[in-house]
Amino acid sequence: MPAALVLLSVYSLALVGAAHGLRALGRRSTSPWASRTLAGHLRATQEPPEDVSDEDWPHSEVPRLYAGMAIVAATAATALSIGGLALARDRIEGSVLLAVLVLSGLTVARMAAAFRS
């Protein structure tokens, strides 16, 4: 399989993985005091700021931001695998890229549906 198609396949899969990772990140609590990174400061500071709710801006934007980025990453993977499919010259290359296309396309569809709802 030519280097270009290997790269497109692996890279598209990495983008799909990144999309799932971003979506998972967007579901995590954005409370500053839920973060392990800030845990040390919470212990050290005498009067830490109040906690915030998910509806306070900019926390309210976070799930949408990550979900949007995830959809872009998955869409990019889909576009690249479609392009790779156009370059495929034999069945093996075509099959691999088709598999990647199906995976990325399903990811886009699922994430877009969740975003709309």
Place this chain on the structure above:
Amino acid sequence: MSETAARPAESTDLTDPTEPAVRRGMLLSKGWIQLSALVALTGLFGLILMGWLTYRSDPPIPQTVVSAAGGVVFTGDDIRAGQKVFLKNGLMEYGSIFGHGAYLGPDFTADYLHRSATEVLESYGGPSSDSAARRTREDFRTNRYDEASGTLTFSTAQATAFPVLVAHYGETLNRPDGKNGLRPNAIPNPQDLRQLTAFFAWSAWSSAAERPGKNYSYTNNWPGEPLVDNKPTADVVVWSVLSLVALLGGTGALFAAFGRWNWLGWHGRDQRELRFREPQTVALTPSQRATAWFFLVMAVLFLLQTLVGAAAEHYRADLTSFFGIPLDRWLPYNVVRTWHVQLSLLWVATSFLAAGIFLVPMITRKKDPKGQGVLAYALLGALTVVVVGSLLGEVAGIRGAFGGMWSWFGMQGFEYLDLGKFWQILLTIGMVFWVVILWRGLRRRLSQESPGNMPWLFFYAALALPVVYSAGLLTRNGDPFTVTDFWRFMVVHLWVEDFLELFTTVMVAYIFVLLGVVREKIALRVIFLDVILYSAGGVIGTAHHWYFNGSPASVLSMGAFFSAFEVIPLTFLTIEAWSFIRLGASQESRSPTTFPHRWAVMFLVAVGFWNFLGAGVFGFLINLPIVSYYEVGTALTANHAHAAMMGVYGMLAVAFSLFALRYLIPPEKWSDKLARLSFWSLNIGLAWMSFVTLLPLGILQLYHSVDASYFDARSLAFINSDANRLLEWLRLPGDVVFIGGGVLPLLWMAVQGVRAVTRHEEAAPGADLQLFTEVEDHDPIEATAAGRLT
């Protein structure tokens, strides 16, 4: 550490309207200034040292190049004239030399080296002959330059290859039908072609001939070329490893310190409650109203930049025509690329100049000095003259206008410093004029402040811009290329990546202070930390652009080691910004009025993101000498350039414009929807550009450069390959989103700003221009003691 304001006369609160009777002392300890000065001076010393090394060790330009068989091949005058032909015809915005320039055409150093080596090899018996291969390597690696006589001797085979390549460049650069990215018959003069080829030949010679006393060439054996045994040197490998050590060790050390001490001190509870003033209740001064026109100009230039960028990109996807239109006849690749690069600097600079003017009355809380608005308009007029003049000059200059004055009014031809010298001088004067405008507005406030406080830091950061930019005036088209490159990168790196970064930090910090969400002391600490960390890496780190341009190996080593430190502040400040945003909602949620700058802040969040990804990750990806050896002048460089320049400075310029436009546009005309559309479209478009095209294409090209050769990876054959063209075409949807959804809404908002600007009322005579936040204290006892409550 809590802040105290003991007496109104020594108020430490920036939002306090009481005018101090005495000069306010420095809010931080002098240690910050001392450390900043020490690091900056060390960096400056390193830069001067590298300059001396460069002047001392650049590849010599021989007076005469002769053939071993007798006869002159070309002269030093031919080389210098050829460099001028290269620059005058915009070839650095078509291909590259020593890896520097554009990426559609070949790298002419690598191209000449490979082609001439191939000719020599054939003349000795071809690739199947071991002795032919050995003789070829000897011909190129043996340095036959005699310093005493100024004579360089080419082997007979090398000398015979020269006219062959003159003919080759005549055919490829001078095609009557174009279809190579240049305009048809781009360089018709045979003398020009001969001199241009002499310049290429000299650059190729310096890339293979070994430095006296060394076993590597003047360019540290770049480009990789098996025919002449050019491969990475020990310095390239070792300093790549040491660069990684510097990055990992420095990051570890900083986070060890950061985790241990609460240096910045803002993680505590804020005792103040903020009330955000409605933007329409803030009176604007004449100079602030004038900035509406600046932001309109900014948006127009941004749109133009994206359109010529799309045209430039199209050449990479389809060299033959622009959807059937022979665009190369009027706007060949080198013209659109020149405009694309120049406009990126111009529209961002327009926003920065406007933002500085807009912020001054908010810092001083005083009306404009007399005539400030008129001066602002005069600056805008001057900027317009420079923009229009330089852009038209570039296209006319490439077509041969201006005769002997081509580099003054036409095109100097250096990538990023393409504009004619006359326009470059005017732009520098314009920036000085801008500093004068700021000075007029600030001077009373400055007289009341310690030189280590924020108003002065704002002024220093602004003053540094024309000062550092003026270093670029020392590029001269007659100087040796390595020397001109030294001065060129004073602008491209020191100005763009260091001093503009400093100005960015000061501006953003000041905006947050004026909004009341960050205390002045904390903002000051961030600024000084920024100066220390960026100076530690970025000043000497400028040399990461000079690895292979003829600078000595000592410069490579310093560049590799210190530029790794540039990533550390990016990482640190990203984490701090992320923490700040997570904690920041507490202020917003307590205020009874909605925070009016949500989308400006969202763009600042985007700046932080792209600073880390585009500048930090993508930048370090290509920073190690061993990586740069194979990828300089390829799509990975373009990936970093786009993600960093647009992601950081572009997003910041938009953030500044939205901040100001929020006051300029009346509330009934302000549209959060347009701001949201612009935010999402610009970020999606940029991410698409990077992840769908530039990054995968760059990886492919890097693979090809290592697997085949750098020459091959930079050839038009590779650019026109199916995989490459596919990736270029796939960029189209992202670019449409970027321009249609990102730039056009911004343009519309800027138009709204201009239309509304005459409707703002003048502030009443003697009225104090209040800041847009009022401060109420949670603790009335402390507020009384502080004199903020009676």
